[in-house]
Every structure is written in structure tokens, then in C-alpha cells.
Amino acid sequence: MFDPDLLADPRAVVIFTGAGMSAESGVPTFRDRMTGLWAHTDPMEIATPTAFRRQPQRVWDWHVHLAESIRAARPNAGHLAIADLERRGVKVTVITQNIDSLHQRAGSQNVVELHGNLLRLKSFVDEDAAFAMKRAPVICPVCGGYADPDECDRYADRSDLAAIELRTGPVPHCPCCGALLRPDIVWFGEMLDPEVIEAAWDAVEDCELLIAVGASLEVEPAASLPWRALGRGAQVIEINPTPTGLAEYCHASFAATAVDTLPGLLDLIASGQTIRTPQA
Ligand code: NAD
Numbered sequence: 001m002f003d004p005d006l007l008a009d010p011r012a013v014v015i016f017t018g019a020g021m022s023a024e025s026g027v028p029t030f031r032d033r034m035t036g037l038w039a040h041t042d043p044m045e046i047a048t049p050t051a052f053r054r055q056p057q058r059v060w061d062w063h064v065h066l067a068e069s070i071r072a073a074r075p076n077a078g079h080l081a082i083a084d085l086e087r088r089g090v091k092v093t094v095i096t097q098n099i100d101s102l103h104q105r106a107g108s109q110n111v112v113e114l115h116g117n118l119l120r121l122k123s124f125v126d127e128d129a130a131f132a133m134k135r136a137p138v139i140c141p142v143c144g145g146y147a148d149p150d151e152c153d154r155y156a157d158r159s160d161l162a163a164i165e166l167r168t169g170p171v172p173h174c175p176c177c178g179a180l181l182r183p184d185i186v187w188f189g190e191m192l193d194p195e196v197i198e199a200a201w202d203a204v205e206d207c208e209l210l211i212a213v214g215a216s217l218e219v220e221p222a223a224s225l226p227w228r229a230l231g232r233g234a235q236v237i238e239i240n241p242t243p244t245g246l247a248e249y250c251h252a253s254f255a256a257t258a259v260d261t262l263p264g265l266l267d268l269i270a271s272g273q274t275i276r277t278p279q280a
Contacts, residue, residue, distance in 0.1 A: 010208040010235070010269065012091040015082050016225055017258075020214020020240060022102050024259045025073040031216065038065050047187045052124060056180055060171045063183050067118055067166045070099075075106035078213065078258035081266045083107035088270040093203035097215060097222050099185045112200045114192060114222050116185035121164055121172075123179040140177035147177030197221060204229050209269070213239045213258050217246060226250070237265075 019029035030043050041062060045051060052059045075083075083106040086092040094103045094111045099118040103111045123145025140147035142161050156176035164172045164181060172181045186192055200222075204210065210229035217223040226246055230236045236250040239261045247253035254261045 010090070012093070012203075012207045012209075013085065013269070014203050014207040014210040014225075014229065015092060015094045016210060016212045016215060016222075017094065017096045017098060017103070018213070018215025018217075018219075018222075019098060020216075021078060021096070021258050022073065022076070022098055022100055023214065024076045024078070024257060025100075025102055027069050027073050027098075027100055027102075029214075038062055044188050047185075048189050049124075049126075049187055050189070052180075052182060052187075053126060053128070056124075056171045056182075060166075060182075061168075063118065064166055064168050067183075070101070070118060073100065073102060075102045076259050078262035079103055079106035079108075081263040085266045085270050086110065090270055093207070095200045095203060095222075095225060097219060099183075112196060112203065114186070114196060114200060116183070116193075118183050118185055119166060120184040121161070121166065121181045122184040123174050123177070124182040125179075140174060140179065142176035143174040143179060143181070145174065145177065145179040147174075147179065151178045152176055192221065200225060201228070204234075205232065207234050209235045209237070211237045211239065211262075211265075212246060212250075213262065215240070215244075216242075217244045239265075 019027070023029055023032070046059055046062045079102050082092065082094060082103065086108060092108070092110060094108050096103055096111060096113055097115050099113070099115050101117060101119060123140065123143035125145045137146035140152070142156055142158055153176050160175035164175070166183055173179060174181060204225050207229060210226055212226045215222070217226065226236055226238070230250060236246070237252045237254070238244065238246050238250050239254045239256065239258060241255055241257055243253050243255050
């Protein structure tokens with residue numbers, strides 16, 4: 001199964017990351033569950049549009065707790081090694097399911113955030129309410145949500161919105177149209193931004209090597225990306241202490257953590273050496 005001639009010095013590399021990538025930075029994976037007050041709250045029940053419609057304050061508070069662990073986290077040696085690979089002249093695209101900005105904070109320039117970014121806000125567009133409205137919705141020039149023209153503050157601008165943060169307190173409103181604000185992430189049951197998923201597919205179609213790190217590969221459509229790379233003949237490596245179904249089919253599988261594996265592996269790639277794995 002293992003190909004000892006694994007590509008060295010690849011032209012284009014995709015690093016595909018899931019929550020395990022940030023586990024050693026102190027951000028819990030959903031499998032690990034959150035701690036303290038929210039330890040028994042199922043993310044699949046609270047990170048949804050329905051939950052926000054019913055209990056916006058509770059959903060906001062849960063995200064504030066997650067944001068606190070993300071703000072306290074620092075990029076780990078794996079994040080830094082990925083950014084270093086790019087600095088050393090390799091064409092690198094990071095495709096991440098993470099919403100924690102740790103790749104950008106490590107210095108990666110080319111990051112596709114499949115599931116958005118927790119520390120950015122946008123308006124909550126309640127499609128049900130919009131359909132029930134008697135008149136056509138007006139798009140708010142500040143938040144892009146559905147505005148009520150009677151409520152709009154025409155002096156508010158995007159910088160007023162950008163100044164609002166995901167912090168403890170009442171759920172904030174758009175300074176222009178008054179719509180409730182929510183984190184700019186993809187909640188369970190929501191579609192991914194088509195432009196973002198297209199950018200991810202383009203990078204996968206172009207790559208010669210894809211390294212999947214810390215992703216359980218259970219969340220679609222992201223989970224299909226490593227399989228697509230494999231199907232079109234790119235080299236694929238998985239790094240995960242609990243290997244997924246991909247491990248059996250890809251070119252190399254490291255049953256180890258991101259921090260233990262990425263710095264050494266990416267240094268070999270950047271210096272143009274053939275990759276040797278434990279199976280070699
Ligand atoms: P997941 O929680 O379903 O799975 C995490 C995977 O990481 C597991 O396969 C686990 O074996 C592996 N893992 C654990 N520790 C590791 C380590 N030190 N090094 C390498 N791998 C390790 O995560 P998922 O597959 O990314 O999907 C869940 C969703 O949760 C994602 O869509 C993401 O948006 C969201 N999420 C994001 C963050 C974050 O931004 N840091 C944190 C939690 C959840």
C-alpha cells in the first residue's frame with residue numbers, strides 16, 4: 001500500500017485541517033466536548049439556526065465561551081510549520097474546517113475557511129420571517145441582512161459593525177438595520193458559501209499533495225476533499241491519532257498528533273527530500 005517514492009518537492013500542496021489541528025493549542029474538538037458550564041451541551045443542538053431563533057441569548061453565550069478558548073489559544077508548532085512551508089517557497093493552500101483563525105495567526109497567507117470565522121459577526125437572516133413579510137425585504141447596506149427601512153440608521157456604516165465583538169452581554173444588533181447579529185460561521189444544517197467551497201475544490205484539483213490533519217472526515221462536503229485528491233491521482237497523507245477510513249487508501253498515514261508530525265514532515269517536503277513514513 002505504501003508508495004516509497006512519495007512525491008518530494010511538490011508543486012502545489014493542500015493542507016486540509018479539522019478540529020484536531022488546534023487541539024494542542026487548547027481549543028477542544030467537538031468530540032472532546034467543551035468544559036465547565038457547557039460540558040453537557042451538544043454542539044449539534046445549539047449551533048443551529050433553529051436554536052438561535054428560539055433562544056438567541058443562550059446560543060450567543062455558548063459561542064462566547066468557545067470564543068474565549070480561541071482567544072486564549074496560540075498557534076502550535078504544527079500551525080507554524082505550515083506557515084513556514086509557504087515562506088520557503090512552496091505553493092500552499094490551507095483548507096480548514098476550523099473557525100479559530102489560528103492558521104492566519106501563525107502566518108499562513110492562503111487560507112480557505114470552509115466553516116467561516118467565529119470572531120467575525122454577520123446578521124441573522126431569518127428566512128421564515130422573511131417569507132412571512134408582506135413586502136419584499138430590503139438588504140441592509142451594513143450587515144447584508146434583511147432590513148426594515150423604518151428602523152434603519154442611515155448614519156451607521158460597516159466600521160460600526162466591525163467594532164462589535166463576540167463578548168459576554170446581550171446579543172447585539174446591526175447598528176444600521178437593527179437585525180440580531182450572530183457569528184459568521186456555518187452552523188449545523190446550513191449550506192457552505194458556494195464561493196468558498198469552489199475555492200477549496202479548485203485548490204484540490206490543482207494540488208500534487210494533500211495532507212489531511214486532525215479531521216474526522218464526518219462533516220460533508222469537506223470530508224470529500226481528500227477523497228477527491230486521491231481520486232485524481234494526488235499524493236494523500238493523513239495525520240490523526242485515530243486514523244479515519246482514509247488511512248487505508250492514502251499513501252501514508254501517521255497515527256500521531258499534528259505537533260508531533262507536521263514540523264518534521266513539512267521540513268522534509270520543503271527541503272525536497274523523499275518522505276519516509278513509519279511503514280517505509
Ligand atoms: P472533530 O471534532 O469531529 O474531530 C477531530 C479529529 O481530530 C478526530 O478525528 C481526532 O482523532 C483528531 N485529533 C484529536 N487530537 C488531535 C491532534 N492533537 N492532532 C491531530 N488530530 C487530532 O473535528 P472535525 O472533523 O474538524 O469536525 C467538526 C466541526 O467542528 C468542524 O466543522 C469545525 O468547524 C468545528 N470545530 C472547530 C474547532 C476550531 O475551530 N478549532 C473546534 C471544534 C469544532
